[in-house]
Amino acid sequence: MPAGASPKRERQYQKLKQEFEKTGRYQGRETEVAARVVNKQRSQFGETQEEKEKDRKGQSPDRNLPISNYQHLTISDIKPKLDSLSAAQKRQVRTYEQKHKNRKGVLDLLASGK
Numbered sequence: 001m002p003a004g005a006s007p008k009r010e011r012q013y014q015k016l017k018q019e020f021e022k023t024g025r026y027q028g029r030e031t032e033v034a035a036r037v038v039n040k041q042r043s044q045f046g047e048t049q050e051e052k053e054k055d056r057k058g059q060s061p062d063r064n065l066p067i068s069n070y071q072h073l074t075i076s077d078i079k080p081k082l083d084s085l086s087a088a089q090k091r092q093v094r095t096y097e098q099k100h101k102n103r104k105g106v107l108d109l110l111a112s113g114k
Contacts, residue, residue: 004049005038005042005047006047009038009041009042009047012038012041013034013038016034016038017030017031017034020033020034044100044101045071045072064092065092066085066089066092066093067081067085067093070093070096071100071101075103075105075106075109078106078109082109082110090110093106093110097110
């Protein structure tokens with residue numbers, strides 16, 4: 001794992017590597033594949049240096065959303081904030097969600113109007 005990875009991501013990496021070794025998946029490449037999986041998730045959740053730099057420069061893809069720091073929120077964090085949004089703002093969040101994280105829980109909340 002790269003320097004600067006959180007303890008959570010380090011644990012995730014170790015768990016994936018052990019799982020791949022135990023099941024025989026990706027024989028000889030367990031370490032590489034586990035690192036790639038974890039690094040992809042770090043990037044998606046804005047945990048890499050590149051993503052943090054984009055945030056600092058105002059280039060984060062979630063910068064125009066009505067919910068601040070959206071890309072770092074969990075579904076349970078987002079749920080109460082949806083009630084205060086207009087229909088147009090909910091469409092904006094739905095579009096972002098479909099293009100980036102595509103979390104079924106958030107999309108279901110937006111579809112149900114709750």
